[in-house]
Amino acid sequence: GNSVTQMEGPVTLSEEAFLTINCTYTATGYPSLFWYVQYPGEGLQLLLKATKADDKGSNKGFEATYRKETTSFHLEKGSVQVSDSAVYFCALSDRRSSASKIIFGSGTRLSIRP
Amino acid sequence: EPEVTQTPSHQVTQMGQEVILRCVPISNHLYFYWYRQILGQKVEFLVSFYNNEISEKSEIFDDQFSVERPDGSNFTLKIRSTKLEDSAMYFCASSDSGRDLAKNIQYFGAGTRLSVL
Numbered sequence: 049g050n051s052v053t054q055m056e057g058p059v060t061l062s063e064e065a066f067l068t069i070n071c072t073y074t075a076t077g078y079p080s081l082f083w084y085v086q087y088p089g090e091g092l093q094l095l096l097k098a099t100k101a102d103d104k105g106s107n108k109g110f111e112a113t114y115r116k117e118t119t120s121f122h123l124e125k126g127s128v129q130v131s132d133s134a135v136y137f138c139a140l141s142d143r144r145s146s147a148s149k150i151i152f153g154s155g156t157r158l159s160i161r162p
Numbered sequence: 163e164p165e166v167t168q169t170p171s172h173q174v175t176q177m178g179q180e181v182i183l184r185c186v187p188i189s190n191h192l193y194f195y196w197y198r199q200i201l202g203q204k205v206e207f208l209v210s211f212y213n214n215e216i217s218e219k220s221e222i223f224d225d226q227f228s229v230e231r232p233d234g235s236n237f238t239l240k241i242r243s244t245k246l247e248d249s250a251m252y253f254c255a256s257s258d259s260g261r262d263l264a265k266n267i268q269y270f271g272a273g274t275r276l277s278v279l
Contacts, residue, residue, distance in 0.1 A: 091271050091273055092205070092253060092255075093270070097267070125271040135203065141266065148193075149195065149207040150207065152206075153238075154204045155205075
């Protein structure tokens with residue numbers, strides 16, 4: 049079945065460091081790919097998405113490119129801030145289901161030191 | 163900005179009791195979902211709901227679970243007889259389209275933490 053695998057955390061970086069969180073997926077067909085973020089005490093928020101191969105999603109300085117050849121959707125940010133501390137979830141949407149459920153990775157906790 | 167609201171934020175119950183978790187989806191959305199996250203584990207899909215019926219459900223969503231949209235605004239998840247292993251964070255989500263993936267952004271609530279003692 050469809051699945052998402054992302055790098056385990058926690059990840060701890062200093063402010064202004066470069067961030068990469070790896071994500072790979074297994075899916076039949078052409079899923080849509082997402083990164084969700086969960087700030088402390090809050091719900092899941094969509095950070096960015098890509099719906100087809102080579103699409104790049106971007107938001108708040110974060111980017112991820114849909115790579116079909118490597119089945120990957122790695123999250124990157126050039127210079128992280130303390131406010132980026134959160135849990136990040138890679139996810140895919142199964143187009144075959146009528147209501148397109150989302151399948152999540154296990155989440156990566158990111159902590160940024162001032 | 164419109165948001166999905168869930169109540170209560172934390173529910174404590176005794177094993178065997180019934181619980182109802184409540185959600186108010188975004189008002190013009192048509193698709194509704196429940197997910198859960200057991201502590202330290204992945205967020206898992208439970209059920210999707212459209213046009214007053216279940217569209218899809220996972221293996222987790224057995225006869226102990228039910229969903230309902232009792233009026234035009236609320237969407238509820240009922241667990242008839244809670245077990246210890248039902249302890250988890252339950253997330254409600256809504257979207258305004260299913261197959262049109264350009265529109266199928268699911269908006270999540272902050273979650274209800276269910277603790278079964």
